[in-house]
Amino acid sequence: MKLPIWFHRFGSPPYVYGLANTLAPWLAGIALILLAVGGFWGLVIAPTERTQGEVYRILYIHPQTAYISMMAYTVMAVAAGIGFIWRIKLAHAVAVSAAPIGASFTFCALATGAIWGRPTWGTYWEWGDPRLMFELLLLFLYLGYLALRAAFDDRDKADRVSAVLAVVGIVNVPIIHYSVLWWNTLHQGPTISRLGSPAMDTSMLIPFLIMVAGFTALFFWILLRRLQAEIVEREHGTRWLQSLVREGAA
Amino acid sequence: MPFDAVSLIFRRDLRLAFRRPSDWGIPLLFFIAVSAMFPLALSPDRFGTGVGETVVAAADAEAGGGDEAGAIEASVAGRPLYGLQSLGIAVLWMAALLSSLMGLDRLFLNDVEDGSMEQLMLSPVPFIALVYGKLAAHWLVSGLPLIVLVPVFGLIYQLPLATSLMLAFALLLATPALTVLVAIGAALTVSLRGAAAIIGLLVLPLASPILIFGARATVLALDAESAAGPLYFIASLAMLAVSLGPIAIAAALRVSLE
Amino acid sequence: MTRSGLVLTGVELRRGGRVLVSDLSFGLEPGQLALVTGPNGSGKTTLLRTVAGFAPPGAGEILVGGTPVAGLEPEARREIAYQGHLEGLKKDLTVYENIQFINQLRSKSDAISKTLATLGLEPFADRSVRHLSAGQKRRTALAALKVSGASLWLLDEPLTNLDPAGRELVLGWIDEHLAGQGMALVATHLADVLKRPGSLLVEL
Numbered sequence: 001m002k003l004p005i006w007f008h009r010f011g012s013p014p015y016v017y018g019l020a021n022t023l024a025p026w027l028a029g030i031a032l033i034l035l036a037v038g039g040f041w042g043l044v045i046a047p048t049e050r051t052q053g054e055v056y057r058i059l060y061i062h063p064q065t066a067y068i069s070m071m072a073y074t075v076m077a078v079a080a081g082i083g084f085i086w087r088i089k090l091a092h093a094v095a096v097s098a099a100p101i102g103a104s105f106t107f108c109a110l111a112t113g114a115i116w117g118r119p120t121w122g123t124y125w126e127w128g129d130p131r132l133m134f135e136l137l138l139l140f141l142y143l144g145y146l147a148l149r150a151a152f153d154d155r156d157k158a159d160r161v162s163a164v165l166a167v168v169g170i171v172n173v174p175i176i177h178y179s180v181l182w183w184n185t186l187h188q189g190p191t192i193s194r195l196g197s198p199a200m201d202t203s204m205l206i207p208f209l210i211m212v213a214g215f216t217a218l219f220f221w222i223l224l225r226r227l228q229a230e231i232v233e234r235e236h237g238t239r240w241l242q243s244l245v246r247e248g249a250a
Numbered sequence: 251m252p253f254d255a256v257s258l259i260f261r262r263d264l265r266l267a268f269r270r271p272s273d274w275g276i277p278l279l280f281f282i283a284v285s286a287m288f289p290l291a292l293s294p295d296r297f298g299t300g301v302g303e304t305v306v307a308a309a310d311a312e313a314g315g316g317d318e319a320g321a322i323e324a325s326v327a328g329r330p331l332y333g334l335q336s337l338g339i340a341v342l343w344m345a346a347l348l349s350s351l352m353g354l355d356r357l358f359l360n361d362v363e364d365g366s367m368e369q370l371m372l373s374p375v376p377f378i379a380l381v382y383g384k385l386a387a388h389w390l391v392s393g394l395p396l397i398v399l400v401p402v403f404g405l406i407y408q409l410p411l412a413t414s415l416m417l418a419f420a421l422l423l424a425t426p427a428l429t430v431l432v433a434i435g436a437a438l439t440v441s442l443r444g445a446a447a448i449i450g451l452l453v454l455p456l457a458s459p460i461l462i463f464g465a466r467a468t469v470l471a472l473d474a475e476s477a478a479g480p481l482y483f484i485a486s487l488a489m490l491a492v493s494l495g496p497i498a499i500a501a502a503l504r505v506s507l508e
Numbered sequence: 509m510t511r512s513g514l515v516l517t518g519v520e521l522r523r524g525g526r527v528l529v530s531d532l533s534f535g536l537e538p539g540q541l542a543l544v545t546g547p548n549g550s551g552k553t554t555l556l557r558t559v560a561g562f563a564p565p566g567a568g569e570i571l572v573g574g575t576p577v578a579g580l581e582p583e584a585r586r587e588i589a590y591q592g593h594l595e596g597l598k599k600d601l602t603v604y605e606n607i608q609f610i611n612q613l614r615s616k617s618d619a620i621s622k623t624l625a626t627l628g629l630e631p632f633a634d635r636s637v638r639h640l641s642a643g644q645k646r647r648t649a650l651a652a653l654k655v656s657g658a659s660l661w662l663l664d665e666p667l668t669n670l671d672p673a674g675r676e677l678v679l680g681w682i683d684e685h686l687a688g689q690g691m692a693l694v695a696t697h698l699a700d701v702l703k704r705p706g707s708l709l710v711e712l
Contacts, residue, residue, distance in 0.1 A: 084501075137455045137458055138455075140451065140454065140455040141455050141456075143451065144448070144451045144452040144455065147448055147451055147452075148438060148439070148448060148452060151439070151442045151445055151448055152441075152442065153524070154524045154525060155525060156524075156525055157441065157505065157506070157508065160505040160508075161438055161441075161502060161505050161506060164434075164438060164498055164501050164502045164505065165434075165438055165452060165502075167498070168434055168456070168495075168498050169456070171494065172456050172459075175459050175487070175490075176455065176456075176458055176459055179458065179459035179462045179463065179483075180458070180462065182462070183462045183466070255613065258609070258612055258613060259613075262598070262601075262609050265601065265605075266598060266600050266601070269600040269601075270600055363594070364594055364595065364596065364597060364598065364599065365592055365593075365594025365595055365596035365597075366596050366597070366598060368560070368562065368590060368592060368594070368596060369590070369596040369610060369613075370613075371561075371562065372560060372561075372585050372588055372589070372590055373582075373585065373613045373614055374582050374583050374584075374585050374586035374613075374614060375582055375613070376582050377582075507562055507563075508562060508563040508564070
């Protein structure tokens with residue numbers, strides 16, 4: 001399989017570094033505005049939920065972090081797969097940059113889920129919520145990926161071996177997800193199950209979706225900044241980087 | 251032609267396993283030790299009768315007494331008091347999972363360390379055929395004895411024969427998938443000599459669906475209900491693992507040996 | 509595959525992200541021997557492993573019989589035999605079993621018992637490789653290579669651990685191989701011993 005010509009620009013570190021540098025401030029702005037607006041709307045303006053009370057407001061953080069935790073794994077695995085098949089080092093750099101962010105969001109999803117569980121079900125770890133269990137397994141998958149990478153001295157080899165793991169992982173993530181859901185189906189289904197006919201009231205849905213967009217922008221902002229750092233580490237000593245540093249110093 | 255190669259390496263690995271029984275014997279002994287010793291971590295007064303009573307506290311509240319009669323009464327009253335038995339199912343599955351992780355780092359490492367892997371990669375047969383041969387041999391010496399042993403250990407946990415047989419049957423479907431998954435872990439870590447600990451971290455989350463459906467099938471058998479659903483699931487997981495896994499294993503081995 | 513040569517063009521060799529050799533080009537004709545020399549760590553083993561197709565070159569192209577080595581069909585790999593630092597023998601199998609396995613894997617012919625005698629392995633054919641000396645192991649490994657029927661031999665320090673008689677034997681095998689229009693790429697510190705008229709010297 002051949003990649004389209006335009007794609008090869010994304011194999012060039014200076015180009016991607018520059019692109020990231022241009023995009024990152026925009027994403028930062030979008031993320032901060034959306035999170036501020038969505039946060040205020042969700043925490044202050046949106047009405048109190050009838051059955052759960054104020055506790056439900058974690059709805060504006062917990063599902064979003066859980067969603068990012070899964071999206072980050074997808075980004076990581078797709079990037080690693082591209083890097084493996086077409087031998088593009090920068091794609092591996094993207095995968096490496098995405099993994100710790102994904103792991104952090106997974107941890108946040110676990111923590112917020114546990115905090116939600118305490119007042120709602122009376123326990124931090126509610127076995128009736130299989131999605132919490134899934135997040136824990138996802139965290140193990142991330143930690144396994146990071147541990148495998150860390151075990152290699154040679155970065156090229158770490159890139160290629162961990163890419164195989166990431167691809168195996170992404171094939172398994174949906175299986176694990178549905179297995180765990182099936183394992184214990186007592187929990188209420190996902191809160192917005194189908195687009196178009198959401199179970200949520202519009203006054204809650206809008207800030208919910210704003211927060212989803214905000215967290216997504218936040219993820220890509222951090223990803224781009226981490227990618228820049230990763231590129232600097234991988235390309236140290238190259239001419240374009242040295243001249244970039246000289247420009248920056250001047 | 252590839253089939254000849256599969257059978258060739260299959261027979262070679264079996265012969266090697268026969269000459270080095272410790273490679274596959276130790277994980278089996280580990281399985282036996284864990285399964286047999288686990289009840290020692292429980293209080294004997296909690297499993298005095300055929301129906302286990304780890305949920306004896308709940309039974310107490312219901313039956314109004316801590317004695318065995320109360321617990322039995324509670325179970326007669328229709329409460330599913332499977333304490334020791336359902337514990338046993340969990341323990342046997344977990345022990346099977348852990349024992350299949352043990353010693354697995356040697357699966358490819360032996361061939362890498364003596365240079366045989368290089369010869370295999372240069373052979374005029376598709377490398378993946380050789381991977382299949384190795385996996386088949388490994389399954390035969392690690393998975394099959396487990397399947398045979400498990401009903402015996404069902405006795406320790408007082409599982410009915412039908413449940414033990416179901417456990418063995420579920421393992422028959424699950425062990426090929428487990429073999430493939432642990433082999434993926436072994437292939438990924440083959441150039442990190444002695445990284446057995448990492449294999450566990452890599453493989454256990456991937457094996458969670460097998461654990462879930464395997465244990466569910468066994469519990470359903472204990473409840474005398476149809477276990478077909480989870481069994482179909484395990485079978486399809488095994489098909490998926492056996493058809494796609496070796497591609498990942500071959501890729502991981504190639505990369506590791508670069 | 510036709511028995512034609514090995515061609516390296518502008519090959520770059522890397523190990524652990526470091527460039528060892530860059531822009532290496534040479535060709536090998538049937539019946540020709542190339543000796544790869546150079547100090548420790550200069551990339552001799554990496555070169556052999558790369559030609560064998562275990563690792564891709566950092567840059568450049570390696571053609572075996574006109575095909576890039578990475579894209580060789582499994583069947584075409586029959587023409588390449590590799591003998592590295594590791595013998596590739598199973599310790600728990602006997603000499604006979606080891607050679608039989610490699611032979612069946614590569615060529616499917618079972619007629620090895622008579623060749624064992626000519627290979628000088630008869631005295632210890634039924635001994636387990638575990639109990640062989642280092643020199644005997646090397647001799648067994650090279651014998652396995654000899655029965656492989658490959659046209660391109662990649663040998664990494666083939667004379668290591670061999671006694672004078674063993675060396676003579678192996679040198680004879682190489683001569684025989686070259687006379688039969690075979691090729692050999694040999695990494696060695698003993699270029700003087702291995703040198704043949706018309707052999708190529710590749711210094712890394």
